[in-house]
Amino acid sequence: QQPVQSPQAVILREGEDAVINCSSSKALYSVHWYRQKHGEAPVFLMILLKGGEQKGHDKISASFNEKKQQSSLYLTASQLSYSGTYFCGTEPITGNQFYFGTGTSLTVIP
Amino acid sequence: NAGVMQNPRHLVRRRGQEARLRCSPMKGHSHVYWYRQLPEEGLKFMVYLQKENIIDESGMPKERFSAEFPKEGPSILRIQQVVRGDSAAYFCASSKDKSPSTDTQYFGPGTRLTVL
Numbered sequence: 001q002q003p004v005q006s007p008q009a010v011i012l013r014e015g016e017d018a019v020i021n022c023s024s025s026k027a028l029y030s031v032h033w034y035r036q037k038h039g040e041a042p043v044f045l046m047i048l049l050k051g052g053e054q055k056g057h058d059k060i061s062a063s064f065n066e067k068k069q070q071s072s073l074y075l076t077a078s079q080l081s082y083s084g085t086y087f088c089g090t091e092p093i094t095g096n097q098f099y100f101g102t103g104t105s106l107t108v109i110p
Numbered sequence: 111n112a113g114v115m116q117n118p119r120h121l122v123r124r125r126g127q128e129a130r131l132r133c134s135p136m137k138g139h140s141h142v143y144w145y146r147q148l149p150e151e152g153l154k155f156m157v158y159l160q161k162e163n164i165i166d167e168s169g170m171p172k173e174r175f176s177a178e179f180p181k182e183g184p185s186i187l188r189i190q191q192v193v194r195g196d197s198a199a200y201f202c203a204s205s206k207d208k209s210p211s212t213d214t215q216y217f218g219p220g221t222r223l224t225v226l
Contacts, residue, residue, distance in 0.1 A: 002152070032214060041201060041217040042153065087152055089215075097166060098143070098215070100153040 001026070003090045003101040011107045012078045020073040020104045022088030031064050031071040032089040034100075035082075042087060045073075050093075078108045112137070114204050114218035115184075122224045129189040129196070131221045135204030142185045143203045143215055144177060153201060159185060192225045199223075 003024040010018055022031065030049045034042035048064035048071060059076045075082055088101040115134040123129050135142050140161050145153040155169040159179040170177065174192075179185040189196055199222050203215035
């Protein structure tokens, strides 16, 4: 039920790009992305609804391929403030539950 | 506009005691969700409540755990006879509409429970 994220961890230098993937075994209605810094609450980044849309703001964007039951988060020209653990949250087409992914730890170094 | 509030932020209990965690949703939000996060792990869904109703408690352990969201006051997650394995961060989230289909969830700062 829990979506699988890859990679598990990534280290970037400032200005580099990264892609985080989220893959579900269930047909999805929506995918949400959150970032959590150590010891803090998850902070909402964006939501993607089925329809294969792509969204973005500033240098963070995401895509949702409902046929493949996958979503990807793209971080371009990374900044130190991007460091944290990124979680996807998935809503299957059937059911009430919301499943968080396994998490991807992102560290941006100067 | 205050965000989701949780208290206490840190709670220490001895084995066998009871833990009560409180969550006040954002103003205008009537949907509350509780999650548990073990160290270095992701968030695990526990329960989804609307005012006075439990909508989905499929993620709650069958024993010792209960949740409520009364008409007035905060949502309460109650853990009876705590054991060391209950030590975790417990996050509450709220949304205006049923989430996640039509609205996102906003998270509180969490309560870190330590069982000695």
